[in-house]
Amino acid sequence: MLRRLALPLIFVLFILVAAAGMFRLKFDTNILSMLPGDLPEVRGLESYHQAFAKNDELVILIQSKDDETDSLEDAAQSLGERLLADGNARRARWQPMWMQSPEGLSELIAYLWLNGDPESTQALAEKLSPENSRKTLDGAIARIATAMEGEGLAMRAHDPFGFLDHPAITALTSNSSQSGAAFESADGHSHLLFIDSPKPIAGYRDADAWLAKVRQSIAAWQKTDGQGIEVGLTGEPAFSSEIGHSMERDLSGSIGITLGLIALLFWWMQRRLILLAGLIGVQVLVFAVALGVAGWIYGSLGIMAFSSFGILIGLSVDYGLIICQEAKLSGSNANSLRDASAKPVMWCAATTIVVFLALNLAGLPGMGQLGTIVATGLFAAAAIMISGYLPFVVRFGVNRRQPRGTGKWIPKRMLSYGLAGGFAIAALGVLAIHGLPGTQFDSSVMRPSNSQAMTALDRVTAAFPRWSDESMGVIIEAKSGPEMLERVAEANRRFSSAEKSGLIRAAHFPIGWWPDEASQTKNRAILAELATHRDRLMHEAGEAGFTEEGTALGNSVLSEMATLTAHNGLVFPQQESAIEITRVAMARKADGSGALLGNIDLAPTAKPAGADFPKFRALTGSGIWLSDWRLFNPAISDLVGKDVMRVLIPMFLLLVGMMIFIFRRPGDILAALVAMSLSGLLMLAVMSFAGLTWNFVNLMATPLLLGTGIDYAIHVILTIRRTGCSFKELWNGTSKALMFCGVSTVIGFGSLCFSSIEALRSLGFVSVTGISITMIVAIFLLPGWCQASPDEN
Template identity: 30%
Template structure:
């Protein structure tokens, strides 16, 4: 036994607890996933991502905390059990919507994952208010991991598994076969009949719940364990060996430690005297059995000052003492001890400070109870409890407080439990109150309906009743660690009700559809969460084991109620409320299918040729190639004709003439673009700049300028024209069909001082854009060929049209100026035009309908110029969504 043995045991226990919980939870996750889906690839990919999330959390935890303590090591199993939830729900939604592409699935399930992760992160962060540093560190680590896992599962998990969906959608749209009817995600199916058996069973259970709750209250709630045993290891050979040694020495119970401190030796001596008086009274009253204080060993400066004269006198008479002893027949050898004592007394008499013995034996003895700190001295004594201490428990706090007022602190395992529990209880109200506010806030933002918020709270209340029943049946009690299971149940358990109710909304109350898309996933998620918390049951520390057991029961009950009981309650609530079913979304994502010729090799060849070929020759060759392509590609030509028909009021012949001219204009545009991107100066200088004062006025406000433009004219040249006027431009673009082509075009723009940010389908790229706009930057955005996540249906030339809501989202986030611009080719050169700024009420943009309306206003501002320059409005893929036939 001893410190080395304890350190070795603790290190081994930490390693065993962490690896055991991780392996157990991972095995349960793999087994449940395999039973549910029978697919190797997603299971292995999921386990790989979970390992990466765990490693990333450990790395972040190392940066934040430096070291991880014993209690917080249980985070690994908990994190795995919670992190897998978001991936499983996302994956099940993808399986339930086989025709949906990943951005649609993400848009459908993303809000549920976001609010669930927010409540879980909040729950674990609130543990920092509980007064236990180790448990607070555990909460912080799990919160870090849950936030990281939500991002990974939303944006990394699905793309490798369903990479064929976007190409299939593009083929369907090119063939005019999409959408085939109601959209795959977001449009509810016709509501099916609800199972009568389940409704009756849930009704009976709902009636029994008050009786069950009353029975728990009548027979008594689980007790409260005041001891500190939950903080000690359950199996410790070193502890056993120490107990045997204590028994052999007849020491009985482990003594309490009495710690005194003082700035000077005299202050410590006074406190020793005061403590001795209080301890004598405690012994007389039977509160303690005995005590041991080092008062006899402690140097007293006042006594030493009195004894210095005597010591000096004795040291001065050393020779006379020696002569007398030798005269009495003593040998010189017998006087060595006397000589040493007189030497020490002589040094002590000459010292002006408190004298401390310095020999090896004295140092060894003093090290047992004395320590020197930066602020003074620390002394320890021992207090032994009486043989029968039950009646003295009520007085311990009283006289220990008296000792504390004298600067003496009483500590020990027997006292630690009450002290720590009192600290936890004093903060418990703040913890639960903070958690309740966070949960109510998350539910309010997620549902915005009082009825659904109350349903989630009812599920939490019923799961709490079930937990109390299980605790009574199993003989469990509350302790200073598992009390923190209550806020964890609030934060993690509410996730299931959020997922289920939002799924019921999406599917218009169709229980079978909701169960197919989310319910099965929640059963798997609940199983993994129970496994994650349950893995703590094998911990060597009783408190962590009890925390895991209580959380596993509470979360498991919450999951079962959310999957099987909550939908029936929601159905009853929906039946008593009119108009509860949400309207299906009407927006459909746009798709692009670039020409085979738009690839890195051909573009590189064009840049090479454009650097040296004369302008007139390149224009002639380009027009000839465009005419040939137009004649040899009837399908592509027909797409352009159909795109131009609404612009030209449906006149077919005018659209066909404009199409042929458009191909020629596009050839001239590409030739100029190749010369521009190759670094060669573009000879066509702008003939005029109209509306420049509008841009400068918007820029002067310092809130950022968002330049919006359609695929009209040569918008790429606009960056060069702005650079010539000293404006640094950030151009937003989607990823090109090839990664190499994307890099090629980015480098070409950078040559002229135009910075490019590729956004594509990554919504988080907009964080950087928001920062730039808030700093006053100028950003350019195309609005008439949006990425699927930003596509909304507006009206253009009297037809439904897919426009980008990104400009409205950025306006809401930053309050920037939204300025329409366009650059078109005229015979004399390029002409740049700045249209009047689009006004908007930023406060009103919190409503999505108002953002769609702002998108409508932006595109409507371009209708006259697109009609005027229809032959330079370059769209070679279908841009008008097919009409969706009405549901029968």
Template identity: 25%
Template sequence: LYGLLPTIVALIIALGMFAVFRSTLNALTLGCLASLIGFGMDYTLHVLQRAFTEQAQGLERTAALRLAIRDTGGALLLATTTTMACYLAFLVAHQPFLHDLGLLAALGMGLSCVLSVTFLPALLVLLPQPGPPRLPRTLGLPRLSATVARYPRSILALSLLLSLVAAGALWLWPPRFETDLRNIHAANSPTLQVQARIATLFGGSHEPLMLLVEQSTEAQVLQDLQRLQPTLQAMIQDGLLAAVTSPAMLYPEHAAQHAAVQPLHTRDIPQLLAVLRSTLANAGFDERAIHDYSMRVQHALSHRESIDLATFRRLGFDTLLQPLLAHDARGAVGVAMLFPTNDLWTHATRDAMSQRLTTTLATEGIQGTLSGLYTISAASATLLSGDFLRITVAAFLGVIGLVILHVRRPWSISMVLLPIGCGILWTAGVCALGGFTLNFMNICILPMLLGTGSDYGVYIVHRFTSSQRADMPDTLRIAGLGVLLSALTTLEGFGTLALSVNRGLASVGLLSCVGITACILAALTTLPAVLQLWSQPPPREEAGSCVCG
């Protein structure tokens, strides 16, 4: 409970500070608040675990807290700054929702660390002692320490093998970005079920493509759309399109109007109307009810020449044209709704459709643009991939720079970064083998893992160097226990996201659980094995082994 209070207070303060800059929160930022509780508790856990250990060994509470803050302060500062750097790297993205997530998380992490070394000690000193001090549970770390000390080379060999397998999986199956936005919603979403039912009953794709044609006047837009009709009809014949809705299908071109009007010149209009009325009456229609209809037919038949667009609207077709044809001060725009036969969520199917349409537009000299959920999804995936690279590079450079400034020794720097490298590589390998795709929700996980993995390395290397590089059991007992508890609380926070019915949030939880597990395995096995080999003295030659002549 003590460890949770500073984190909750920090998040409340961070939300208040965030509200000064932003009046709303997006769904991803709200969903990640639970995971931030797990991250924020890391700092309090390290302080509490060290303080409780010292108290159990006979030190007074205030002195134990001072010692805990003094010994862990350097590691806490570096861990906090590297984590904040990873979150602040989100500000280089082009997507506003990533800015919100990075800003709120950085504020929360910084405040959590500050309260862990100020508010938490004051709270512990003022509150009564809950019971006699006891050593924290070891959670199997002594056995792990003994295994590392006995088989360091075997552990390194296994780590190398896992890294090679992960690298091979990445080479064969590189990461992919999700272009089907339906896959980030709940699988049992009523909206998706209705879409699927409509597609099953009526055929064609769930989502239409919109072809926007722009010109100076509505008449010019209609002319361009009429020139596109042969291509669209050919695509229907070829099976690419199931149907097309276009203003050109409602308002015929003048040649078609003339061909339709010509037969009327040889017909007796009054006789045609009489036949129409009698036929409708024999079918059971009330004569008074169909009077207005027959008068409109008579008015339409009286036009012996082709009609212009304004007349066509006055004849009662304006309500049909309004959703597909409009104009303003900048010009006119027409929309042709294209219903593909199959879904266009893959690059191959989408490119086959778009290339044929863009080729026709270029050939005919028509200014047109394709839009719709398919194209928006593809464009979003492209933007997210760029943001993913920018955020990752910025976070990586931030972590590297801060570690170099704080640690300074090349070997220690490489040891701090070892859990990051192994953890991210293993995580990527698992995702490649499992066919896991990145989306605009789980894209934030890799920068988070950079901060988390570096934190684990910071705590262990800091404790190991403080013990003169000679006491690996003590390192795992003190720093390793804090790292393990931090990882478990973070896993618990992200585990709540993995249980979400929203597949986007669930992917955030699943990917983060895999990544944190990989980082903690590297921090508690691979890193101690390397440090164990490094701390062993070189073998000496036995006395008398030299043969003298």
């Protein structure tokens, strides 16, 4: 008794242990997580995302409907204060940080002069020496008289001593495409407001809930102080909310209709809902094992791994349906049913598992995760189907109406050859005219069709040129201070050379921001001496015509210089407001490691995603990375091209080896390979004719199509050999089962064709097209190729 129960108990224990891994599983919706981290373009975007991206910062564009631009800054301040009062913002910024945080700015300015080039610091001290200080102040008054209205005039009026002339401060207060430092457009018709979420945003649901509250506050504000003002929302939370909400709506909205249609189709073919219930139960166990093992191995799954669910359903359900359909012919004879279905299921699972495990050779980590999950699930599916579902079908699937088809719809040998040749010639003609499908590996394919966040971003780009694609981010990483200083010097060398070659127009780096012990040592005595002249300088500034308000910043900076120079060691700003300002371009950790953010202005003729891509890639490496989505398409296209050789060749050899072991007939092996090749050729032709391109999402359909192609070919060929090439038995058993499998998969993926997101629509179209073609070739063409000639008979 115990010996008989040992194997089932071990099997149940395995399922429980494997399923326990689901509690460790987390889902990562970041596109970058499914890409190789050692790719320079991925490294640059990841580094920017980790160090500088603000997932909780919302960008609000404020524009006047009636061209009354005088009050836009006041309107931005009013809205910001309203959001703060409503508790819907932790912080709101409607003007540059140096104006909103004067205390922190004073410490930062003092630090930058202490940390900067000793020659510049010495020149500042000489300009403010007793011999030259009055001349310097007179020059400051003259510059104020000629300064233009706006931010430049405000800075001059509050800077009698020239402290803001430090190169690093100029970069902070003038322009920065990465931080959005310019708040008002050049024509004065647009103004920006930045707000931070009151609490951390863990995902798109949190972002969606926060945006709903923000919109409520904006709607109430527009009825009072904001009358006649247009407001647009963009930024990371806005895109995250739109994309996540749209995907959830598209995927869940059609699930009821899809399951209902599949259930009706199953009832029409099998006439036993209890068999459907049993199949659903098996699927639950299969998913528990697959996701549990993924939890134990990976812990976190990327976006690409999500498609493993659909692939696993599409392939594992095939096994159950083959068993159900063959049971109609076998009746209640378990041995007969096992002979008809167990071997095809076992060999299909083994071959498909090998193919999907080969995906771990790919350069895309997400593809490896997908392969492992599907392979694990198919192993569990085959084992449970043969050991559990087959006896279940024998017991509950008897006494059903026998199929009556004759198989007349399956073309004979010569006709199937003719049809295959005609289809192949037509496909090659389409590809010769339209070419192979292109690629589009960027984040734009994930945006909804009618994206309010994208519309707002387009308006921001039109009003603020620094937000446009003319510039590109540069990330400099280091593990220590000395290493960072070396890499900043190296970045200057590389991009100066690129500027001379005409690849870029200019490069901007936060020079003097990172703590430099050598510079601080040289500047400490100079600034300590300068700080002792504070009273004299303040008196002279007053005599020159500066008000107390105009000298407040200079007075505060001199005071901070005295404080900072009192320390002998390496110093860094301590005030929270000062540290917050440095985060615009610097992310420094307590251990001295961190990153700096700069940007480069591209030359008008530069083509970073085209012919100049190798030149831009050559600028990266050794902790210096470019951060721009435009570099992604050529980078991923190149990686996918390499994967074709690195993955497909070993996969093809494994596939042929498995087919030799299964079929042991060259003709059957050739027929299966030709069926898969023809299906792929026809799908490429349809994609090319329809203008579809490969992207992050629809690329996931390729393993599904490969798996179904192998599955269908093995089932058809083994059935033909078992029945002596009886098209009648093939049609009534395997063909109808495969037709149900194909149609149910088409129904599931077909619902995505109506998605609001381009990537999901393309996934639906590619999957529907590929599955339909694969099913038609396997059911209607492959049998004729395997049919023996009269001479062979």
